[in-house]
Amino acid sequence: MGQFIEISYQQTRLRAYEARPAGAGPFPALVVVQEWWGLNRNIQGIADRLAAEGYLALAPDLYDGQVGDSSGEAQKLMSQYNSAAPAKCAEAFDALSMNQDVRKIGTIGWCMGGRMSLHLAVNQPALDAAVIYYGRP
Numbered sequence: 001m002g003q004f005i006e007i008s009y010q011q012t013r014l015r016a017y018e019a020r021p022a023g024a025g026p027f028p029a030l031v032v033v034q035e036w037w038g039l040n041r042n043i044q045g046i047a048d049r050l051a052a053e054g055y056l057a058l059a060p061d062l063y064d065g066q067v068g069d070s071s072g073e074a075q076k077l078m079s080q081y082n083s084a085a086p087a088k089c090a091e092a093f094d095a096l097s098m099n100q101d102v103r104k105i106g107t108i109g110w111c112m113g114g115r116m117s118l119h120l121a122v123n124q125p126a127l128d129a130a131v132i133y134y135g136r137p
Contacts, residue, residue, distance in 0.1 A: 025101030
């Protein structure tokens with residue numbers, strides 16, 4: 001089971017959900033990027049499942065603690081936070097790259113998160129892998 005942590009983001013702190021595998025590292029790591037709903041229990045559960053498979057999973061909270069319960073709310077949150085999302089994903093990558101327990105880093109995302117995963121892959125040459133589950137490039 002993971003936990004919420006804070007990582008540096010510009011001159012503030014970025015909330016993120018971190019799920020660590022059992023045992024000693026180094027581990028392969030993944031930036032886990034939420035759907036348009038937000039960093040909800042579903043995404044936290046996916047991070048936990050990835051950790052159970054041996055990945056250190058870090059899911060940045062792109063909506064600063066907010067979660068959409070309807071498609072209208074999700075659309076509003078996505079529109080509100082979309083411009084800052086790439087930088088927050090890049091900060092999650094940077095946090096993993098500085099972690100001594102990490103050996104390779106990939107990204108995985110769904111819907112809006114799929115687009116953010118692609119964005120991270122295009123703009124971060126040190127990224128080792130990217131998985132994009134639907135979403136507009």
